[in-house]
Amino acid sequence: MWRDLLLVASKDLRxxxxxxxxTGQIAPFALTVLLLFAFALxxxxxxxxxxxxxxxxxxxxxxxxxxxxxxxxxxxxxxxRDGLRLSGLDPGAIFLGKAIAIVIQLLVLEVVLxxxxxxxxxxxxxxxxxxxxxxxxxxxxxxxCGTLYGVLAAGVRARETLLPxxxxxxxxxxxxxxxxxxxxxxxxxxxxxxxxxxxxAVFATIYAAVGTVAFGPLLEDG
Amino acid sequence: xxxxxxSFRSVVALVDRFPVLAGVDLHVExxxxxxxxxxxxxxxxxxxxxxxxxxxxxxxxxxxxxxxxVADPRPVRRLVGFLGHxxxxxxxxxxDENVRFAVRAAAGDVARVPAALERLGLDGRLAAVPADRLxxxxxxRAALAVLLARDPALWLLDEPHASLDAGTRAxxxxxxxDAAERGRTVLxxxxxxxxxxxxxxxxxxxxGGATASDDRYxxxxxxxxxxxxxxxxxxx
Numbered sequence: 001m002w003r004d005l006l007l008v009a010s011k012d013l014r015x016x017x018x019x020x021x022x023t024g025q026i027a028p029f030a031l032t033v034l035l036l037f038a039f040a041l042x043x044x045x046x047x048x049x050x051x052x053x054x055x056x057x058x059x060x061x062x063x064x065x066x067x068x069x070x071x072x073x074x075x076x077x078x079x080x081r082d083g084l085r086l087s088g089l090d091p092g093a094i095f096l097g098k099a100i101a102i103v104i105q106l107l108v109l110e111v112v113l114x115x116x117x118x119x120x121x122x123x124x125x126x127x128x129x130x131x132x133x134x135x136x137x138x139x140x141x142x143x144x145c146g147t148l149y150g151v152l153a154a155g156v157r158a159r160e161t162l163l164p165x166x167x168x169x170x171x172x173x174x175x176x177x178x179x180x181x182x183x184x185x186x187x188x189x190x191x192x193x194x195x196x197x198x199x200x201a202v203f204a205t206i207y208a209a210v211g212t213v214a215f216g217p218l219l220e221d222g
Numbered sequence: 223x224x225x226x227x228x229s230f231r232s233v234v235a236l237v238d239r240f241p242v243l244a245g246v247d248l249h250v251e252x253x254x255x256x257x258x259x260x261x262x263x264x265x266x267x268x269x270x271x272x273x274x275x276x277x278x279x280x281x282x283x284x285x286x287x288x289x290x291x292v293a294d295p296r297p298v299r300r301l302v303g304f305l306g307h308x309x310x311x312x313x314x315x316x317x318d319e320n321v322r323f324a325v326r327a328a329a330g331d332v333a334r335v336p337a338a339l340e341r342l343g344l345d346g347r348l349a350a351v352p353a354d355r356l357x358x359x360x361x362x363r364a365a366l367a368v369l370l371a372r373d374p375a376l377w378l379l380d381e382p383h384a385s386l387d388a389g390t391r392a393x394x395x396x397x398x399x400d401a402a403e404r405g406r407t408v409l410x411x412x413x414x415x416x417x418x419x420x421x422x423x424x425x426x427x428x429x430g431g432a433t434a435s436d437d438r439y440x441x442x443x444x445x446x447x448x449x450x451x452x453x454x455x456x457x458x
Contacts (some may be wrong), residue, residue, distance in 0.1 A: 004327070011312070011323055018314040018352070078361075079308020082276055086310075087327035088300025216296075 004089045008097025012071060013104060021070050022105050030063040030109055031116050038120045045122065052123040053182035056113055057175045061142065063109055064171075065164050067102050068146040072154040081154075084219070091216030095147055099211065102143040110135050127185030130193050134185060137200035138178035144207035145171045151218045174203050225288050227252050227376055227407040228273055233282035235272050242268040245282070248426065250409060255402050257422035258411040264428040266411035267307070270378045273409060274304040287375055300328050303374035305382055309365040313354030317344050317364045320353055324368040338371035341393070358385040370397060377401055379410035383417070395421050 016022050037055045041048045048055075075081045084094065117123050125131065146167055153163040177196045184193025228250035235243040243265055250256050258266045271277040273286055275295030284291040289298045311320045321335050339345045342363040353361060362385045369377060377398070383391050398408050398421060412418040419425065 007323065007326055011315070014319070015312055015314040074312060074314075077308075077313070079306050079310040080312060082304070082306060082308065083310030083324070085276060086274060086299045086302070086304050087324065088329065089327050 001090055001093050004093030005097045005100070008089065008094050009100040009104075012074070012098055012101035015074055016070070016101070016105060022067070022109070026063050026066045026070075026105075027109055027112055029066060030059050030113055033059045033062060034113060034116045034120055048121045049123055052117050052121045053186065054175075054179040055121070056110075056117050056182065057138070057178045059113060060106065060110060060139075061168060061171060061175055064102070064106060064142050064146050065167060067105055067109075068150040068167070069160060069163060071098055071102055071147070072150045076154055081219075091219055092212040094219070095151075095211045095215035096208070098150075099140075099143045099147040099208070102147060103139050106139045106143060107135065110139065123186065125186065126188055127190065127193070130181060130185035130190060130197060133197050134178055134181040134193075134200060137197065137204045138174055138181075140204040141174045141200060141207050142171055144204065144211045145174070148207070148211040148214060148218070151215060155218070155221060174200065177203065224252065226250060226285075227254075227287055228409065229283070229285045230273075231283040233272065233284050234280050235268060235277045236280045237268070237277070242277070243272060246272075250407060250424075252407050253402055253405050255398060255408045255421060255423045256410070257418050257425045258409065258428055259413075259425060260411075260428035266428055267380050269428065270304065270380050270409065270411060271306075273376070274302050274378050275299050276304070301374055302376040302378055303369040303372050304378045304380075305365055305369060306380050307384075309353070309361040310368075311353040311356075311361060311364055314352055316350050316352055317356070317360075317367070318349040320364060321367050321371055325371045328372050328374075330372045332371075334371045334373065335367075338367045341370060341397070342367045343390070343393075359387060359390065362386055363390060366394065366397070373401070373404075373406070375406060377406055377408040377410075379408065381412060382410055383412060383414050391417070 034055065037051075037059075038048060041051065075084055114125065118125060149163060149167040149170070153166060156162055177199045181193045181196035181200065184190065184196065226249055228248055230246045230248040233243055233246040233248075234241055246265075246269060248269070258269060260266050268277055272279060272284070272291070275286070275291055275298040278295065279291050282292075286298045287301050289295075289301075291298060310324075312323070315323065318335070318339065321339065322332055325332050325335060336345065339349050344360070344363055344367055348360070353364060356364065366382070379398075382394055386394060395417065398410075401408055402423075410418070410422075
């Protein structure tokens with residue numbers, strides 16, 4: 001299981017590193033979204049600062065759609081999906097490997113976006129521990145959910161439009177909890193934030209567990 | 223009596239409720255090289271995919287290497303090698319990385335990779351070239367190198383000579399013969415004519431639409447068909 005997981009994760013990360021899609025397309029897209037929010041709300045700087053957490057996580061979610069689509073696009077060309085099914089790799093390990101690769105890409109993106117939020121929105125970062133845990137649990141939940149719906153959408157013709165329709169509503173609770181926890185961390189009110197962090201940990205555990213079990217049948221149906 | 227490598231009885235397989243296989247009977251023993259012939263759309267690829275466990279068996283009895291495909295096709299997959307129309311390579315990975323990934327995924331011996339690449343003419347500079355920069359023929363050779371390095375018990379080859387130059391075709395034939403000598407079983411489809419008929423020990427002709435009620439796939443006892451160069455024995 002662990003061997004298969006590491007094999008898939010390292011393969012996906014190596015492909016993403018070589019393709020430069022993350023640095024050349026997804027990161028610029030995310031920064032552009034942040035910038036557009038800044039343009040739209042610029043007349044009221046206070047609103048922008050108050051909404052910074054929510055805007056940050058909306059941007060992460062939109063970027064996740066691209067990252068997940070990319071993760072399954074590499075499996076849909078030239079018979080690679082059949083190759084994956086024939087590989088003998090444990091389906092649960094394939095799920096976890098792909099999800100981990102997406103988590104790592106998203107965490108790097110979140111660092112870039114956090115700098116963008118500070119620069120563009122004039123937000124002050126604080127509550128480091130809570131912010132780190134929020135990012136970790138929220139990113140795991142988002143990536144696990146995205147990977148699960150990614151394999152589901154990859155098996156149909158209208159995959160590009162279907163994935164956001166399936167994924168975004170389901171992951172909305174994660175965005176809500178992540179935004180609240182981030183707000184509490186930035187405001188220095190830890191007592192308000194920890195319940196949301198715990199909720200994020202529960203979401204991450206549930207999505208990862210469900211994905212590990214359900215990925216195999218979904219890979220077969222595609 | 224030994225356990226057959228492939229044993230299909232009245233196998234039916236559906237794709238979008240269309241019966242791409244409609245009552246296949248097939249019996250293959252270890253070490254056989256079985257040629258599937260037939261017109262485009264006859265069901266050759268579907269049969270290979272069903273044997274690989276990629277196409278679910280909707281009805282009938284199907285065992286491959288002792289595993290029941292109807293109950294669960296997944297255990298078979300690590301034991302078979304399937305060369306389909308696609309090469310199943312990742313474009314951003316080099317030839318060497320692609321082959322190593324496939325071998326590691328199948329829990330194979332990566333020490334076999336250099337020899338496989340060399341035999342297919344993919345050693346040296348070509349081994350370090352990303353797969354998306356290869357020609358169609360080179361991609362085909364890389365996919366064959368995966369099979370050779372994995373050396374599965376059952377080789378399933380769908381039009382294996384396609385896109386290959388004359389020299390590589392001859393090398394592929396030698397690889398198939400070597401595999402059979404090592405006790406591997408090979409099931410392959412081809413439109414190549416004399417070359418493949420000489421390569422095969424048994425031939426199975428698949429014809430007609432599988433949906434036609436009078437077009438049956440017939441049971442062919444192992445070794446009952448000695449196929450001369452010039453044409454397979456017709457079964458209908």
